[in-house]
Amino acid sequence: MKMTRRELLIGTGVGALGVLLVSCTPEPKPTPTRSITPSPSPLPTTVVPAPAASVRSAWARDPFAHGAASYTRVGVQQSTRQKLAEPIQNRVYFAGEATDVDDPGTMRGAFHSGQSAAMRLRAAMAGGERIAVIGAGLAGAAVASELADADVEVTVFEARDRVGGRVHSHLDDAWPVPVQLGSWLLDADDALGDEPDFPEMSDLTAALWRSPEGAIEPVSPAPIEKAVAAAETLPADVALAEALIDTGADPEEPGLAALLAHLATTAAADAEVLSSWFPPELPADAAKAVVGDLGAYVHELVGDAQLSLASPVTRIAYDDAGVSLRLGTGESTSFDRVVVTVPLGVLQRDGIEFSPQLPFGHRGAINALGMGHIETIWLRYDDKPFWETDAAIWHVVGGEATVRTWINLSPSTGENVLVGIVGGDAAEEFAALDENEALTAALISLEPFAPSGETD
Ligand SMILES: Cc1cc2nc3c(=O)[nH]c(=O)nc-3n(C[C@H](O)[C@H](O)[C@H](O)COP(=O)(O)OP(=O)(O)OC[C@H]3O[C@@H](n4cnc5c(N)ncnc54)[C@H](O)[C@@H]3O)c2cc1C
Numbered sequence: 001m002k003m004t005r006r007e008l009l010i011g012t013g014v015g016a017l018g019v020l021l022v023s024c025t026p027e028p029k030p031t032p033t034r035s036i037t038p039s040p041s042p043l044p045t046t047v048v049p050a051p052a053a054s055v056r057s058a059w060a061r062d063p064f065a066h067g068a069a070s071y072t073r074v075g076v077q078q079s080t081r082q083k084l085a086e087p088i089q090n091r092v093y094f095a096g097e098a099t100d101v102d103d104p105g106t107m108r109g110a111f112h113s114g115q116s117a118a119m120r121l122r123a124a125m126a127g128g129e130r131i132a133v134i135g136a137g138l139a140g141a142a143v144a145s146e147l148a149d150a151d152v153e154v155t156v157f158e159a160r161d162r163v164g165g166r167v168h169s170h171l172d173d174a175w176p177v178p179v180q181l182g183s184w185l186l187d188a189d190d191a192l193g194d195e196p197d198f199p200e201m202s203d204l205t206a207a208l209w210r211s212p213e214g215a216i217e218p219v220s221p222a223p224i225e226k227a228v229a230a231a232e233t234l235p236a237d238v239a240l241a242e243a244l245i246d247t248g249a250d251p252e253e254p255g256l257a258a259l260l261a262h263l264a265t266t267a268a269a270d271a272e273v274l275s276s277w278f279p280p281e282l283p284a285d286a287a288k289a290v291v292g293d294l295g296a297y298v299h300e301l302v303g304d305a306q307l308s309l310a311s312p313v314t315r316i317a318y319d320d321a322g323v324s325l326r327l328g329t330g331e332s333t334s335f336d337r338v339v340v341t342v343p344l345g346v347l348q349r350d351g352i353e354f355s356p357q358l359p360f361g362h363r364g365a366i367n368a369l370g371m372g373h374i375e376t377i378w379l380r381y382d383d384k385p386f387w388e389t390d391a392a393i394w395h396v397v398g399g400e401a402t403v404r405t406w407i408n409l410s411p412s413t414g415e416n417v418l419v420g421i422v423g424g425d426a427a428e429e430f431a432a433l434d435e436n437e438a439l440t441a442a443l444i445s446l447e448p449f450a451p452s453g454e455t456d
Contacts, residue, residue, distance in 0.1 A: 046443040047450045049386055051379035051418075053174055054439055057181040060373050060431035064159045064312070065166060066345025068182075068374035068427070069105035069268040070098035072278040074239040076368045084365040085113070088358070090124040091318045091337050093117045095139040098344035098369055105268055105280070105372075107138055107167065107183050108192045110341075114142025117339050125337060127151040132325055132333075133305070134313050134352070135341035137165025141301035143339050154305040155335070157325070159312035163302060166343070167294040169199075176415040177291050179378045184290040185266075185407075197300045199292025202412035207285040208391035210448035211254065211398040219259045219397070221282050223249035231276035240279060241271035254398035261404035262395060264423030268372025285393060291413055316340070317355040345371040373427035377403065377442050381416040387449045394449060401445035402430055420445065 059068045072078060078101050085099035095117035100109030117139075121131065129152045133140045136158035147154050162168075169178035186193050186201070193201055209216050227243035241251045251260060251271055260271050267280035274280060315326035316338060323338045342352060347366045357363070387408065394406040403420035410416050420442050422430050430438060 046440065046447070048443040048446045049381070049383075050439070050443065052382040053380040054377060054442075055170065055172075055175075055179050055181070056377040056438055057168075057375050058431050059166070059182070059375060060428050063351070064346060065343045066349055066351075067268070067343070067371035068166065068423075069372055070344045071105060071267055071269040071273070071280065071370045071372045072275045073269075073273055073368065073370045074275045075237050076275060076278075076370075078278045080365045080368050083361045084369070085116070086361065087120055087124070088362070089318065089320045091320065091323050092316065092354075093121060093337065093339040094341075094362075095143060095339055096135065096137070096341040096343060097139065098371075105266070107186070108190060110138040110166075111142045111192055111195075114139040114339075114341065115146050117341075118143045118146030121147065121337060121339065122150065125150070125152055129153070129336035130155070130334075132157060132323065132335040132338040133341065134316075134325075134338060135159075135165060135343075136163040136298065136302060136307060136309075137341060137343075138167060138298060138301075139341040140165075140339070141298045143341070144305035145301040145303060148303050148305070156302055156305050156307050157311045157313050157327070158307065158309050159328075161310045162295060163298045163307070163309075164295045167298065169290075169292070169294045169296075171293065171295075175378075175380060175417075177409065177413055177417060178293055180290060180294070180419075181376060181378075184294065186288045186290070187284060188286045188288055190288065193288055195297075197297055199290050199294055199297050201288040202291045202409070204287045204289050204392035204407060204412060206391040206411075207393040207395065208389055209255075209258065209395045209397055211396075212448050213398075214448075216255070216397055218285065219255040219395070221259060223247070223256060224259070224263075224279075224282060228276050228279050237275050237277040239272055240274040240276045243276040244271065258395045258397040258404050261423070261426065264372075264426070265374060265405045265421040266423070268374050268423050268427075269370055270424035273370060287393070289407065289409070289412065291409075313352055315353040315355065343371070344369055372424060373431065374421065374423045375427040375430050376422075377420040377430075377438065379418045379420070379442065381418070383416075385410060385416045386451060387418075388451065389449070396445055396448055399448065401447075402426060402441040403445040406446065406449075418446070 059065050081101045087093045095113040097110040100113040103109030131152050131154045133143050133156045136156050166182040168181040227247045230247050231243040244251050266283045312328040313325050317324045324334045326332045390411040396404040403422045405421045407419040
């Protein structure tokens with residue numbers, strides 16, 4: 001979908017206005033966060049008590065993301081990501097999670113993509129050059145970090161008034177831990193967590209699967225593994241949902257549907273659109289959660305590079321001699337090379353104009369890959385928790401739940417904080433709800449964990 005002129009003006013002008021009005025606007029826009037306490041009108045009564053505070057994300061509406069993470073659509077090759085990462089005339093480089101073949105849609109993939117782009121740059125650049133990096137998310141920060149000891153001048157342009165992009169540790173005294181509105185979970189053995197200065201993490205162990213009738217056996221991923229194995233032998237790729245049906249599974253059976261809902265919280269898309277030839281990694285039943293400030297970590301990575309916040313780039317002109325960037329302010333500035341790390345959603349909506357147009361291969365890759373949705377809602381309880389389990393990862397099976405995956409932070413942090421995560425189409429729908437509707441949907445989703453539900 002193309003951006004309308006009005007959207008373009010809003011999307012590109014907000015950051016510039018933020019700079020100009022910084023002394024007279026209390027809160028720069030845009031922000032993916034929305035606090036939903038106090039509620040403007042009373043909530044309907046639910047079995048689950050209302051929390052003392054809640055905050056949720058809205059990445060679907062964020063003009064500098066347009067979604068949460070890229071995914072590999074059915075029929076699309078993983079090599080499409082390599083195509084997107086190819087430098088153009090050794091002047092325009094691409095990084096960001098969508099360009100990473102091994103771990104797309106993750107912090108790890110974003111970080112590695114930045115390291116790879118920096119290696120490519122090092123092979124082409126000469127001493128004393130001026131390098132621009134667009135985007136101060138993990139990928140852009142990794143580029144800056146990798147070039148820190150090179151004899152070049154690095155400037156990072158970031159549209160928002162903060163670094164981090166799709167990692168966003170919202171620090172608020174009202175919350176006992178940073179509220180992670182974007183990415184915050186790593187596989188238990190993920191090496192990214194071993195990077196110097198990486199923030200504190202907690203182990204999330206033990207999963208609990210519950211239906212409105214009570215606790216149920218963990219749902220096995222075997223049907224998905226079987227479907228993927230069978231799909232590999234087919235002459236053409238099929239959607240994961242189709243591969244499941246072809247191998248005798250029912251994606252709408254409540255247990256499998258809950259597992260697929262969990263998959264959508266990491267893949268950002270539903271089985272109906274995901275490739276079964278290049279399936280997302282199945283989420284594990286143990287993970288690590290960042291309970292520190294990811295923004296500070298990204299800042300450390302940016303290091304001594306020049307950082308220009310609230311500076312959306314609207315146009316990149318390039319030839320074999322260099323690049324020229326136009327900012328939302330209208331100002332233009334020249335560099336020897338540029339690394340573009342903006343999200344796939346921004347590229348898909350022509351959030352940056354390229355002159356000349358990007359080559360066919362890049363445009364094809366941008367349109368072929370999918371940009372999916374993940375949203376999160378954080379609930380804080382000040383009184384005794386209403387739940388009676390130490391399991392850290394909860395799955396809601398069956399019933400009317402909108403948010404089927406929950407993280408219980410109380411066993412790992414001692415704080416009565418629950419985090420709901422929703423992915424795929426359900427996340428897009430969740431993002432469209434108003435504050436009360438979203439909180440009500442979250443509380444209804446939690447009903448199987450309320451005292452009236454069966455205990456373990
Ligand atoms: C809710 C949610 C939960 C997630 N959960 C996990 C998880 O648990 N584990 C995991 O590994 N991954 C997770 N992810 C995915 C992960 O956050 C991303 O893969 C990763 O952070 C992407 O980093 P990036 O640097 O590629 O992009 P970004 O972080 O998006 O950085 C790109 C930057 O470019 C900036 N930008 C955009 N347009 C312009 C412009 N015109 N000019 C200048 N700057 C611009 C943006 O503001 C942004 O800061 C999650 C994502 C979301 C949204």
